[in-house]
Amino acid sequence: MSRKSSLIELKPGNGKIEIRSDNISNDNGKVVLKRKITLLNGVALIVGTIIGSGIFISPTGVYLETKSIGVSLIVWALSGVFSMFGALCYAELGTSIQRSGGDYAYIYVAFGPLPAFLRLWIAILIIRPTTQAIVALTFAQYAAKPFFPDCDTPDIAVRLLAAVCLCLLSAINCMSVRWAMRIQSVFTAAKLTALALIILAGAIHLLQGNVSNFENSFKGNYSASSIAIASYSGLFAFGGWNYLNFVTEELKDPYRNLPRAIWIAMPMVTLVYVFANVAYFAVVTEAEMLSNPAVAVTFGNRMFGIFYWAVPVFVALSTFGGVNGILFTSARLFLTGSQEGHLPEVFSYIHITRMTPVPSLIFTCITACAMLLTSNIFQLINYFSQILWLSVAASVAGMLWLRYKQPDMPRPIKVNLILPIMFLIACLFLVCLPVFLQPMYTLIGILITLSGIPFYYLCVKWENKPKSYDNVSGCITRFIQAVLNVTSADESVKLGEL
Template identity: 75%
Template sequence: MGEESQAGDGKVVLKRKITLFNGVGIIIGTIIGSGIFISPAGVYLYTGSVAASLIIWLASGLLSTLGALCYAELGTSITRSGGDYAYIYTAFGPLPAFLRLWIALLIIRPTTQAIVALTFGNYVVKPFFPECDPPENAVRLLAAVCLCVLTAINCISVRWTMRIQDVFTTSKLLALVVIIISGLYYICIGNTQNFENAFAGEYSAGNIALAFYSGLFAFGGWNYLNFVTEELQDPYKNLPRAIWIALPLVTIIYVMANLAYFAVVTKMEMMANPAVAAIFGDRLFGNWSWVIPVFVALSTFGGVNGVLFTSARLFATGAQEGHMPAFFSLFHVDKQTPIPSLIFTVPQAPVIVLIDPVACSEGLDVN
């Protein structure tokens, strides 16, 4: 693409600013949200077995990796940004692609942004209210501020957006490494009672399916790099490489984190309270248990950034095909950011955050 921002016909040409490291950060940053701190209870609830839960987490990672590799093939064959939308458009034509785009515009992306931002707000406020639920209005306000600040950064600079993504992805990985090391140390000093009768549990088809649903849900986001293929440096090499690096890494971290949780949190506690990371922190970190809410806040902040970045590119691609007003396909000549698309799509999420009590009350319990 070179360093020119405009082609000979006056059309803005996007610079390929997203490196392999940035690509790995986008995938990991959008997969790891609040799910790994909450979802382990959902997997265990339907199996009742420590060993089966760990196997399901591993299998969920393998299935997600297979799906991501299929997307790597699609992304190197159809090198447009837009992910699902671009592939559906090429394979099935404009009508299915149009429906997919507007479902994402009106439902999927705004609610995803709102839910993750609400989770961020909840965990930022939580250390100040250790004995009770945080004030609802404070959580909503922080969530809206999070969305607005990240939208502004996304409008200003691609590089700054990627730096934020890299920093918070690294932070959440370090946080999970702390949890894993703490759990392994707890095992090494002889606390293995929670692993007795590890295979005892329920193995009906329905329960296994529901357990897989919880596990796969925590891996959601593995396809997000495909939404920005046009801005990825050397996508033919870096897209598959980013997937091969990110998905196995997330799978290993998820399995090891669950192993740490099971070492510390009893089976009854895990079934009674989905906030397994909070129980883990209270038991191992004592007065330092406030670090767990900080870990979750860092994780979700990076997740919001990844969703915003990829969403704007999806809608800009749709506008280029005439499925949205052409105004939303415009990119700033110097900043190389889809400012109209960001300004139009992002305010929906703060509106949901501020006025929808259902999203506020239920959104905090999902990834």
């Protein structure tokens, strides 16, 4: 049975593929990552991860580069369409290469271990910790704001609260996948409620005739390069459209539920974002937008009177759920990298009773906390975006390469060829044009990426390491096993010991 449309084709996936559908089995008492994520959980994971800090911070970042309301709204709409195209491409990747790990797994299959290791390398050093730090910092700024209504929130308080958020959610993810998903679902409902209130208040404000902010909407100071940088902020707000691919091994019926989750979640998020920005621009002036990146606070102070405190509370709830989603998927990325031998073996270990990747969760929490040494959110966004979109482009290029090299590879979901081509061109636009405006970020990103090459050959490719190295590594691994009560995913365990 199949269902076809102009954009997507669903076919039964009954062929044999080179990458294993389930990396670990639940037969014979083996420790496994179980398929517990339903369609509703998947939609909540996408929406909950996307609607995090971005919609409450990025409007200022987009407007800062364009100085135009009309162009800003176009950037937001195009960011949604672009993310939809990317999500559809990743739906094909996620079901033809049915392994957790996202970009890392796809680049590995298409181009081999070294490019995949470099993707993992930049994820560890740049992409993941930076993203988690940004969302956690946004949570902390909004959560602390009610206690400092008439002054700026102390920087040290924001950083400490962000660290507490990261540590608490990491602990919950270590305890239970089910609890992590419940948090995702509950806080997704809370954030949609908050945005609905903002959109409704903005609509009422416009219906009362307050449209002066939209005069000369397309007047501004922007260029192709500045629009590309503005898109970094817009696309940061959509970040998470590919996160369900990191947990395909835990998704029930992925052939059906992965594209369904995308079709439900992405249009919902795009409409919410565009309407929310219209509401912001209707109420907040240009000077206020540029002076205070926490635009939702300014909006709430203007529109909700004595209930102004409700906005930062709702935003804090929203970003709390966003941090949870990013931590959840980051741990799965490091687990997959370890299974391929690109990270220490202990990162592939999972708790013998809770079935959660505890070492990976602890590691991703530590690296995110390290990024809290700075609190400039827009610098962090621009710092990691160019490298991020380069890695996304590599994944989609890998998809096209696999279509050429392995045309008979089973593809339960197959998108129209024009989508990955258009998406790849747009990615190259995002990567190349900002070089002229921020060459230092480009240079830093290239150097960090290339620095992974010697580590690959020394730590991964070099097989005949000295015995002393293996002895020390083994002692550390056994100590971590004893302390965290974790074991290798491929190690048989008696059912009575589970």
